Each structure stands twice: as C-alpha cells, then as structure tokens.
Amino acid sequence: MEPAQYEQLTAEQAITYQQELRHQIKLEPLNKPVRIIAGSDISFNKYSEVVYAGIVLLKYPEMEIIGHATAISRTTFPYISGLLAFREVPALLEAWNKLEIKPDVLVLDGQGIAHRRRMGIASHFGVITNTPTIGSAKSRLFGRYEEPANEPGSQSPMYDRDEVIGIALRSKKNCNPIFISPGHKVTLEQSVEVIKNCLKSYRIPEPTRQAHILVNKVRVENSSNNSGIQQFDLFS
C-alpha cells in the first residue's frame, strides 16, 4: 500500500496493516559504519490539515549539519495514539524523496518497536523505505520501565512482558528521560550507542532537535500566507 492512500484507511484497517508490516521488521546490526545520520520531524498549526515535514542531514559523530529537505503537505488522518505513522509518514516520505543524499541511519521523533504491535513510526518508516531507523521519543507510549537514576547516561530497559523493547535514557540531569527503541535494520544496543553520540547539552539528540527547529521555521515562514503551499512572487 502507498502512503498516499493512508488517508482512506479507518483506524481498524490501519491496525490490520500494522500487523502485516510488523513481520518485515529486521533488527540486525548496521551494515556499514555510520558516517551520515538524519533526524526528522513534523510541525503544524492547531486545527490545520497542513503539515510541514523536514529531515536534516548531519555528519556523524560531529553533528555538523550538511543538508536538509522539507515538504509541505496535508493530512486529514487524525492523531490517534498508536497510529501516528499514518498521519506523519506521507509528509515525511515527500521530504525523504527530496534528499540529495540518503543517511546511513534516520532518527524519528517517536517510538520504534516500543509499540504494542512493534510498529511505532520509526519501524514503519524504516520498513517501507528499507532504511535503518531509530525511534527517539520524548514520552512513553508502551512498555514498563523503572525510572533511570538522575545521572546523565543512566538507563533502564522497557519491557513488554519479559521482552526488552527499548530503553529509557537519562540524556540530561534533572530532565525527564527519552525513550529509545530500534526501528528497523539496527539493534537496540546500537540504537542506544548512536543516540548517546548524538547528545550535546540538550535533552533531545541533535538530529531530532535540529529537525524540530527546521520544521518550525518553515511553518512560521509559510503559514502567514493562507495557501499552505509554496508561494512565489512574480518579479519582486
């Protein structure tokens, strides 16, 4: 199924589709060393169907920005906990297709396999694009965990029954932890290692933090003109 058709799905059909996609997830070690990493995010105005998607490319582990791509799209698929991918993936894919260079791994703002059906947005995007992905969420969606110690680097596993599906990581002292889980084509251990190497002095890892800054800038610069799509002035 094409992401452009997600709009037509009912919540029930979306769940059925997740059940099919979950069988395609491969949590294997990364093929090659990470040289380029990317972060993605979405932004939108409240009550608006217009969504601003963006992906930022950075050198790893320097975290130097080397490029980006954005896309302005629309969606009517509502935000439903557990079905986030159906609302955000279509726009993210548009930005993804505009990238001049594809990263060795992509970090998405949300869960990977730390999801009831193991199909968080990171796993979903990774499977349909056949790309290594990592989920880095600001809050928990699913899974049980013990609060990690209040010390940078402290972590504790997230469980579904007796299965480890992610880790709660204290990325910064006195800040709530972030939730890391592999999306596709990467292991949980590598996911944690990569994210740790992406941390600066902020709670959020650089790829996702920069993507967030980018999409908000694009939104503010574009939502002033009522069209929702790129506007060009004839002559000037």
Add this chain to the structure above:
DNA sequence: GCGACAG
C-alpha cells in the same frame, strides 16, 4: 467500567 494514551 476505569485509566493510559508517541506527536
């Protein structure tokens, strides 16, 4: 039925 609930 009640509480939880990525962005």
Add this chain to the structure above:
DNA sequence: ATCTTGTCGC
C-alpha cells in the same frame, strides 16, 4: 503537536 509568561531549580 500547538497556544504562551513567568518562574522555580540547577
């Protein structure tokens, strides 16, 4: 997610 000023704590 977005709307928003000040304010508490390290």
